[in-house]
Amino acid sequence: MSASPVQRKTHWWLAALLLGQLILMSVNARHPSSEQSVFRTWMMSVFSPLVKVGDAVISKIGGGFSGLSELRRAKSENEELRQEVERLTIALNESREKAAQYDVIRNTYGLPSLLQYRQVAANVIARDTSLWFNRLTIDRGTLDGVKRDMPVATTTGIVGRVISVGPNFAQVQVITDSNAGVGVMLQSTRAMGVLKGLNNARCEIKNIPSTEEVPEGETVVTNGLDRIYPKGLIVGTTERVENDGSTPWKRIVVNPAAQVDRVENVLVLLIDAKELKLEETIK
Amino acid sequence: MQILKITLTVLLALLLQLLLPKHLRFFRFIELPLIVTVYFSLMRSPMMGMWTGALAGVGSDIIGGGIVGVGGFSKTLIGYVIATVSVKFPLDNPLARLGIVALASAANTIFVVGLYLMLEQSIQHVGAWGEFGATLGLKTLGDTLASIPIFWVLNRLFPDQSQAKRMAIRRRFYE
Numbered sequence: 001m002s003a004s005p006v007q008r009k010t011h012w013w014l015a016a017l018l019l020g021q022l023i024l025m026s027v028n029a030r031h032p033s034s035e036q037s038v039f040r041t042w043m044m045s046v047f048s049p050l051v052k053v054g055d056a057v058i059s060k061i062g063g064g065f066s067g068l069s070e071l072r073r074a075k076s077e078n079e080e081l082r083q084e085v086e087r088l089t090i091a092l093n094e095s096r097e098k099a100a101q102y103d104v105i106r107n108t109y110g111l112p113s114l115l116q117y118r119q120v121a122a123n124v125i126a127r128d129t130s131l132w133f134n135r136l137t138i139d140r141g142t143l144d145g146v147k148r149d150m151p152v153a154t155t156t157g158i159v160g161r162v163i164s165v166g167p168n169f170a171q172v173q174v175i176t177d178s179n180a181g182v183g184v185m186l187q188s189t190r191a192m193g194v195l196k197g198l199n200n201a202r203c204e205i206k207n208i209p210s211t212e213e214v215p216e217g218e219t220v221v222t223n224g225l226d227r228i229y230p231k232g233l234i235v236g237t238t239e240r241v242e243n244d245g246s247t248p249w250k251r252i253v254v255n256p257a258a259q260v261d262r263v264e265n266v267l268v269l270l271i272d273a274k275e276l277k278l279e280e281t282i283k
Numbered sequence: 284m285q286i287l288k289i290t291l292t293v294l295l296a297l298l299l300q301l302l303l304p305k306h307l308r309f310f311r312f313i314e315l316p317l318i319v320t321v322y323f324s325l326m327r328s329p330m331m332g333m334w335t336g337a338l339a340g341v342g343s344d345i346i347g348g349g350i351v352g353v354g355g356f357s358k359t360l361i362g363y364v365i366a367t368v369s370v371k372f373p374l375d376n377p378l379a380r381l382g383i384v385a386l387a388s389a390a391n392t393i394f395v396v397g398l399y400l401m402l403e404q405s406i407q408h409v410g411a412w413g414e415f416g417a418t419l420g421l422k423t424l425g426d427t428l429a430s431i432p433i434f435w436v437l438n439r440l441f442p443d444q445s446q447a448k449r450m451a452i453r454r455r456f457y458e
Binding site (some may be wrong): 013021026028044055058062106128132133134142163164171178179199245 | 297301304305306308311312330337340341342343345346350353360363395398399404405407408412414415421422458
């Protein structure tokens with residue numbers, strides 16, 4: 001039995017649509033830089049303001065309910081915070097003293113200064129839109145000076161990097177995504193490795209030799225060699241350290257310092273990749 | 284007019300998909316564009332099914348941050364197959380429709396994961412067979428349960444189509 005003209009037309013359309021999707025896929029997969037696709041920029045530029053308004057409304061409603069229950073905890077929390085402020089004030093004074101000493105040494109030996117950069121604060125307006133990726137959408141874009149590959153952090157630690165940007169939005173790949181990689185080092189021993197996401201709110205450091213002494217609770221910072229994150233930003237702390245008999249490397253699980261899966265506000269570090277390369281070359 | 288209404292429904296589904304997972308964690312396991320694709324594919328027009336699938340799929344790829352075309356390919360095919368099957372078999376029974384949503388969700392998960400693996404891209408929740416099985420089960424359950432209220436709302440937004448379905452059932456019964 002032969003197909004009717006309508007059926008034949010439908011088959012052609014199906015073939016054309018599937019072929020179109022295959023072309024889109026191959027272009028995107030071959031060039032990672034094409035994540036900055038025209039489709040994505042157009043569509044997200046339109047959606048971003050709507051999502052921002054919707055997010056504000058939902059947050060306001062949710063905040064009203066949770067605010068009532070949190071009021072009870074506020075008193076004890078206030079006391080804890082007072083003690084924390086006192087402790088941090090002492091720590092800050094110590095750090096200032098150390099920084100002053102470091103400046104004297106740096107000037108004496110002519111060492112280059114740390115990279116200075118501007119930051120722009122952003123709100124997280126969407127998260128985990130797809131089950132398959134760990135991504136955030138923030139409400140800042142090229143109009144605010146945000147560019148692809150700029151690091152994103154909170155005051156406690158790094159969150160990820162910008163992978164796609166439009167005029168009023170940017171998509172951020174978080175450090176716990178299995179596709180993410182960060183050059184890191186252990187703060188005390190300066191042993192260097194590569195941080196990879198484990199997709200479960202934790203990360204893992206690769207390439208640290210099993211002979212290296214790594215205590216649990218050790219601070220992990222960026223090493224600046226990935227040309228994305230400047231040196232010295234806090235990443236997290238080591239949570240579990242194991243020796244794997246089958247490889248010459250340690251298995252080190254890191255708990256990120258920033259609450260990557262719950263973060264609401266972030267800072268985009270306005271660092272141009274060229275700027276970072278120059279800085280690293282000087283070092 | 285009908286095309287505009289369907290396009291707006293798909294865009295609304297994409298907007299909600301972008302907005303809700305941040306506030307409701309379980310929403311990660313629900314894919315509104317897929318449910319909308321299944322709904323319009325059940326209207327017995329393969330052309331409508333595949334175009335809705337293509338739009339919803341490419342849209343999900345864009346908002347989800349993945350490779351544009353992966354979800355589009357999967358949903359175009361799913362839209363076409365469901366529409367073609369619905370022309371030949373009666374799928375108006377609510378239970379049959381739930382079954383179709385579950386099958387579509389499972390097929391979509393397998394297609395998407397398969398395509399990403401073929402393209403050598405790393406994605407989460409598919410580390411081992413056990414983890415993949417759990418993800419597949421949870422996503423299928425999430426999509427199927429979410430389709431109940433969504434289909435109810437869509438039936439009210441598209442009453443003409445519901446009427447057409449009832450007429451089609453009567454025709455099949457009497458002819």
